[in-house]
Amino acid sequence: MNLRAPAVPLITIDPYFSVWSMNDQLNGDVTRHWTGKEHRLTGLLEVDGECSCFMGKSEHKPMKQEKIEIDALSTKYIFTSKEVELTVSFLSPVLIDQPDLCSRPVSYISAQVRAIDGKEHSYKIKLIADDELCLDLKGQWDTEFSFGENYLFNWGRVGSVNQNLLNKSGDDLRIDWGYLYLAAKKENDKTISLTQIPSEETTDTASGRLQLVVECPVAANAEALIAIAYDDIKSIEYFGKHLDALWKVKTPDILTAISDAFKDYNEVSKRCKQFAETLYQDAEKCGGLQYAEMLSLAYRQAVAAHKLCAGPDGEILFISKECFSNGCAATVDVTYPSAPLFLLYNPELVKGMLRPVLKYAASPDWPFEFAPHDAGQYPLINGQVYGDNKLEYQMPVEECGNVLILMTAISLVEKDHSFAAEHWDLMVKWADYLLKTGMDPENQLCTDDFAGHLAHNCNLSIKAIMGIAGFSILCRMMGKEEEAATYEAKAKEMAEQWVKTAANNDGTYRLAFDQEDTFSMKYNLIWDKIWGTNIFDLTKFEKELASYLTRSNKYGMPLDNREDYTKSDWLVWCASLMDEKSDFEAMIAPLYRAYHESETRVPMTDWYFTSTAKMKGFQNRTVQGGLFIRILMEKEICKVAK
Numbered sequence: 001m002n003l004r005a006p007a008v009p010l011i012t013i014d015p016y017f018s019v020w021s022m023n024d025q026l027n028g029d030v031t032r033h034w035t036g037k038e039h040r041l042t043g044l045l046e047v048d049g050e051c052s053c054f055m056g057k058s059e060h061k062p063m064k065q066e067k068i069e070i071d072a073l074s075t076k077y078i079f080t081s082k083e084v085e086l087t088v089s090f091l092s093p094v095l096i097d098q099p100d101l102c103s104r105p106v107s108y109i110s111a112q113v114r115a116i117d118g119k120e121h122s123y124k125i126k127l128i129a130d131d132e133l134c135l136d137l138k139g140q141w142d143t144e145f146s147f148g149e150n151y152l153f154n155w156g157r158v159g160s161v162n163q164n165l166l167n168k169s170g171d172d173l174r175i176d177w178g179y180l181y182l183a184a185k186k187e188n189d190k191t192i193s194l195t196q197i198p199s200e201e202t203t204d205t206a207s208g209r210l211q212l213v214v215e216c217p218v219a220a221n222a223e224a225l226i227a228i229a230y231d232d233i234k235s236i237e238y239f240g241k242h243l244d245a246l247w248k249v250k251t252p253d254i255l256t257a258i259s260d261a262f263k264d265y266n267e268v269s270k271r272c273k274q275f276a277e278t279l280y281q282d283a284e285k286c287g288g289l290q291y292a293e294m295l296s297l298a299y300r301q302a303v304a305a306h307k308l309c310a311g312p313d314g315e316i317l318f319i320s321k322e323c324f325s326n327g328c329a330a331t332v333d334v335t336y337p338s339a340p341l342f343l344l345y346n347p348e349l350v351k352g353m354l355r356p357v358l359k360y361a362a363s364p365d366w367p368f369e370f371a372p373h374d375a376g377q378y379p380l381i382n383g384q385v386y387g388d389n390k391l392e393y394q395m396p397v398e399e400c401g402n403v404l405i406l407m408t409a410i411s412l413v414e415k416d417h418s419f420a421a422e423h424w425d426l427m428v429k430w431a432d433y434l435l436k437t438g439m440d441p442e443n444q445l446c447t448d449d450f451a452g453h454l455a456h457n458c459n460l461s462i463k464a465i466m467g468i469a470g471f472s473i474l475c476r477m478m479g480k481e482e483e484a485a486t487y488e489a490k491a492k493e494m495a496e497q498w499v500k501t502a503a504n505n506d507g508t509y510r511l512a513f514d515q516e517d518t519f520s521m522k523y524n525l526i527w528d529k530i531w532g533t534n535i536f537d538l539t540k541f542e543k544e545l546a547s548y549l550t551r552s553n554k555y556g557m558p559l560d561n562r563e564d565y566t567k568s569d570w571l572v573w574c575a576s577l578m579d580e581k582s583d584f585e586a587m588i589a590p591l592y593r594a595y596h597e598s599e600t601r602v603p604m605t606d607w608y609f610t611s612t613a614k615m616k617g618f619q620n621r622t623v624q625g626g627l628f629i630r631i632l633m634e635k636e637i638c639k640v641a642k
Helices: 099-103 254-287 291-306 332-345 348-361 396-414 418-422 423-436 458-477 482-499 523-531 540-552 567-575 582-599 622-635
Strands: 009-012 018-021 042-046 050-055 064-069 074-080 084-091 106-115 120-129 143-149 153-160 179-185 191-197 209-219 221-229 236-238 242-245 304-308 316-320 563-568 608-609 615-617
Touching: 009 064, 009 074, 009 084, 009 106, 009 291, 042 084, 042 106, 050 084, 064 120, 064 221, 074 254, 099 304, 106 120, 106 254, 106 615, 120 221, 143 191, 153 191, 153 209, 153 254, 179 209, 179 254, 221 254, 236 304, 236 316, 254 291, 254 582, 254 622, 291 582, 291 622, 304 348, 316 332, 316 348, 316 423, 332 348, 332 396, 332 567, 332 622, 348 396, 348 563, 396 418, 396 423, 396 458, 396 523, 423 458, 423 523, 458 482, 458 523, 523 540, 523 567, 523 622, 540 567, 540 582, 563 567, 567 582, 567 622
Parallel strands: none
Antiparallel strands: 009 018, 042 050, 042 120, 064 074, 074 084, 084 106, 106 221, 120 209, 143 153, 153 179, 179 221, 191 209, 236 242, 304 316, 563 608, 608 615
């Protein structure tokens, strides 16, 4: 990968079990949680008794980093000293087409040492995990350590002495319950030891670090396979019930999960490699080399900003967290932009994102006639807390349109409308709400709520029109031909009105119907192209799309005329409206440059300034799944059958 990742994924399982390198050199800084707080993993290599550091920061001299390779599921570093070459690989097998594996909270770290001086050496491979990985903040509570082994591996664990499960919700938080595990696979010629060692800050025995050492005999080469795992005990509070992660449905305990991970390693790594290669090839074919590299970096981030759980009736729940936004969970206008990735590889997970909101909307606790924004604040899914549930903070047209579009997309990909049918009363209510209010939306928020309230929002009106068009598709799939024709005709009538009232004098279209000579990204239009519904006459948008290229700054096109910032997901959606691959590549090139050059070293931000590439807000968000929309469109799996 030529892209300099703004942050490098190391361990990416869920919003809590998440470790990154936010430096070009793995040993140039401590490793961190996606929030930026220290989550220190330290890696040391001892050769003939002389110790050097390959990960994190320590008192030992750093090894020279020669290379880094990143694909969709793994990160590989190569280091050298005068005696040896060390290859360290991080693999988080979050394969979304295999939910049980994706849910398993075990990540691999493999190390291979090769002598480059022609001699044999003795080796010790050391991995040290600070107890802050199981605390919100270092020193928050005392921690305790325990150790064990079985026929396959040796293990150690660390956890807080206060196991107060699911005790709070919010955004800039880390988990402070459950247990972190380090384990190494046994080999006949190796000695494995796990111990508690003091923290760097204190010798207090009530805190510390978990150290794993794999000692290898004298040889030219050596290797170790290490598992790092997290048992959160209970993962989500779901309308008053504490839920297990999905992996626990078939696996009795975390030690069994680690055992399975070691047994499966060769097969799992092979599958991950094949998946990553196919993803890269598909992306390169659709959008070029830069597009392929951005998708390879975005994949793990988009998946691991969710938690996969088993619902009360065994249904899959895929709970998103609004990372560095407000911590909302199961947020509809986060699901909407992230959906292309999951529609491509496993639409069941899109259902898993929507189920909490649909359950909440159907309950007496939801007071409005339109769709909710979210179903709680991570990890407590007990109803919306966004804006204190006040009407002024709701997104009426936004969320109704989002759900209807997503329901349509799911039904088309699966060629099955049964999920929509289960929630038909809500679909009818929200489609009719859009008929009533969607053509010219009143002053309200949309998904770009950071930009503030806006009346007569042209792009939001497109969403309403496409939501109604989607509902007509659902009606037709259910055999409701008369209703389908009625809603389709209404959508086309609204589209014709839109083109007239949104037009600027130069052939482009406005931010708001009453604001002449303004502009905005019309990203919601993409569904008309994906579905092939011809609700709008897309030939009338040629000047609009051409203007996107001319409006681009060094790091991308602004979201609209009000500010310098943009959104990565919407930028790629707008680029995907362009027929020519060369135009698509030209549109996304500034986005690639932004990630490559930005001073902001965080997991891919989706909200940044187009003049400087600095983050405005948001990091590690699942909305980067929206970057996959070009592949979704070109594979035509979401196209309406003629």
